Amino acid sequence: MSENNTLSWSKNYSLKWSDFKAEHNPATFEDSHSVIKYGFTWIVDSEKLGSEVLFFIKNIDLSVEFCPLLSSVRISEANDRLLKHEQGHFDLAELVRRENISALQMKFEGKKFQTRGKNEEQRKQFAKEDSGKLIAQEVEKIQKILDERIKKYDKVTDFGNNLEIQSEYNLKFEPLRL
Template identity: 60%
Template sequence: MSENLILDWTKGYFLKWSDFKAESNPAVYEDSHSVIKYRFTWTISSDIVDGKIMFLIDNVSLFVEFHPLLSWVRSELTEELLLHEQGCFDLAELVKRENFKNLQEQFHLQHYSTRGNNEEQRKQFAKEDSGKMIAIEVEKLQKLYDEQCKKYRKDTNFGQNIDEQSKYNLIFKQLRV
């Protein structure tokens, strides 16, 4: 049986306690911890503008990933706590959806100069430079998620505040419609 090293967020998948594979951290007061990150893919194309070869960033895609080998739980395996951790995963998807269009529009139809002495070098540098540009924007999105997740954990008291958790659960339910 192969272990999933990374789980992408999908409408039909819900976390299970068996997805939390790391050893718990005794120095942390939390009963569980989810590591959730964004991953992106993209393509580049080139165009000649005023006699210069320029590159364009196309087809940016963004994925929400849960990292089982970095996520852990102590011994309290309650359904409420699991639902709370699923909420962290869902929140990352919500942040992605709310901000993805802006991320795409930053690069849409923008021409960027490239460097290199030949066609092959220009392609390589365009891929490298475009990846760095997108990574900067995705890092901003990751920080936004981290801030909102911190608020979510505080608001719900890690799932123990049932009323607040229920409010978030209603929001997250809309992601699966």
């Protein structure tokens, strides 16, 4: 687990119940709860154009992060079928990441943005801050896509209880591991 207490999606790692570290709320309907978010890294660079300094964004990378400290399971219901369903949430997030990473990168590719600030040091700092905000807005849209897809996944699989539909999803996720 990394310093910021998340697990990054990897084709070589599958969730274990020991990854679900939050105390489960006995009043909730669901037997398990996974918190999955997108993280991102990028490089911001700048160039001087006359008296203006413009920044541009490159090398955006998006990662899928499982949050153990926010994820929980009702111990009495912890079984392989349910764990496979929870892994499906993680895999679905990776699938959505792959479907959207190119569009995210192309949104900023070749574009230059004005900076603010009174001196070069301020402009560099604002370029970093502003570029992060621009990317975060786009990542939030991808997170919403994921949230909708997870709702649908939970509904059609009946939280993993519909074994036929769950098996179809499991097959859909298999290529992610190749």
